[in-house]
Amino acid sequence: MFGSLLKNCLQFSLHRSLSPRQSESADGRLGVSALALQAPAGASVPGACAAVLVDANGRSRRLAAGGRIALHEGEIAWCVHPGPYSCELAPFAAAPEIGLRVNFAIDASDPRATYQRFDLFLASEGGAAVELDGFTAAMENTLQRELAQGNLDLPPCTTLEEWNVFRAGFNQLMYTRFGVIVDDCVPVDLGAARDYAQLLETRMTQQPLAPQQRDSAAPLGAQQVFVPACEDARALRRLFLELPCLMCAIRLAALPQEQEQFRQQQELMRRLDLVSLAVGTMPALELRAPNQPLAHEEQLRRARHSRRAASALDEAWAMLARLKTGGDAVLGVSFDEADRIVANLEYETAGRRSVAVPEEEVAA
């Protein structure tokens, strides 16, 4: 216990020995291994940090360093250290020895924006603490999915032009999805830290050769435990808070050029509005009707739908990032993609609402 405290302090002083006010920060993790920590009412905001206060509807305000956190009814406060932070991402799961070293910082409050993306991230996904490790994993997931879907390209023997296009897309993606600004991003050799030969050797010892035993012998630690109630609550919270902001941003990012596009966009917005309404009025996970419990398998099914709706939401953020970088050129292409994403959102929210798999889906 004391050892780890000491280590934290040491790390802290090594990284931030330049600013004397840093020592006032009660917790050495901020700015080093954590991006944001929840703070109690009445605490003062440490130097170099800012406080983000979020109310129950996701509206946020910021307090500068040195201020005292005075909470209104229903507000939660986080202390946020703007960074900079450094992390290593593996763009392809199948290529562990090649990666990207990314330096990023958290955006200061932008007075022109209708919402602050990082504050929105805190409100919808924040929890008690935003650790650097968890945040890095989320960034890596986002990047890997975009690459797998072909929205970003990082092919073998990437040329300089291709790299620049990738960087522009990647920066915008990270800003749009997480509200962080990527300062620097370079390809690195991760061979020393993640040795593929060793990784394969571990796999070989863990997996028996017979394919029949493969499933039972899969390492349990690697698989995340799926707790329906937590998963469902998290996903619905995200949809509830993020959909309105997303709609607002899409409307601003994609200005239609002609009547036909305008009509298409209106139609999409109308459907998104309905999805948003459906999320706001979603029935409780564990009830099939007021005061009637729902079978556990059906709860699992509902939670899976919520989770997939949340990943459709991630795709929508990524699409917004593409709209912002590509401008009018991607507008035409994006309508089909937007239609797909909205259709998926509609499908998943409908699945979350229903108490059983609809009969026509089983039969037809």
Place this chain on the structure above:
Amino acid sequence: MSAPQEAVCRSIAADGALLTITATRRPRAGRADVKCSVPGDAALAERMQQVVRLARHTEARFDSRDQVLLSLDRAPPGDWRDWELAAVLADRMVRGVLVARAGLTANGWSDAWHLGHIDGRALANVPAGVLAGGAGGLPHLGALNGQPDPAAAVSSARAWFPMHSGGAGDSLGWVEVSVRPAAGQDEDAVTAPGFDPVRQAAIAATLTAARHFDGRGQSQWRTTVRFGEPRFQGESYQFALVMADRIARGREFLARGRVIASGSSSAWHAGKVEAVEALEAKCALIAREAAPGDRVLLPKEWETGLPPGLRETLRARGASLACVERIGII
């Protein structure tokens, strides 16, 4: 990406006759995502739906707008499962996830479709041109694009290279590099079964030199190299071999499709890529064969002599082209 309305994939049954799986697509309209039909065998249809749904877990993109109807033209005997791979491929082809040549025939079954594994095939003698699942053929679905299986203990990757024989016989051949960890041996063990000692030595020398340039991978791996078509001449396979090796060792970015490379080098230890012969014939072949997501790599020296419009043709097909002077990170 435009997907066809209908796709057909065949499979060889136990009696040697062909089974035909036809996939069609229509708006979903609240129905099931996959609907299967087998004449006179509802249980098999249900099994087919399960197989296709499981295999879809390995895809990156989900689209809830379409329903895919799969129909098998006649019911195979109860324990015959080799149609499974054909059903999975037909489902991918009709949605444009996989672009395959017409008249594809495939045999293979699996107990782990959700991981993309293909465990084997029941067909004993596989005729030429038939895609066979399992060891020695297609071990998992990602291998269609040459990518390593993210769950296997042996990492193998493929790259393609144009084989030019003066006209009608031109085709893309593949080279597969499989590596398994071998700590503590003195030097790299590279084997290429089925080749004469001269070519074996050339392959081993190429890999050793390219790994020397890489700075890693020496004395770390036991390597096996296989070729789709073992009869070929020239050195232009070397670049594809080096790329497959880098991908297998997890040290290269990945393309969504195949890697198609042509080039040799007298100095792999310096990472240099040099020109080979038959530029025009090979570029014409590549322009014909390229599929969405493919990555074409050619020597830098060829850049000025490329046929006009090649880049645009490839881009229109969703493939990309780079002329490379040196392998490795930018």
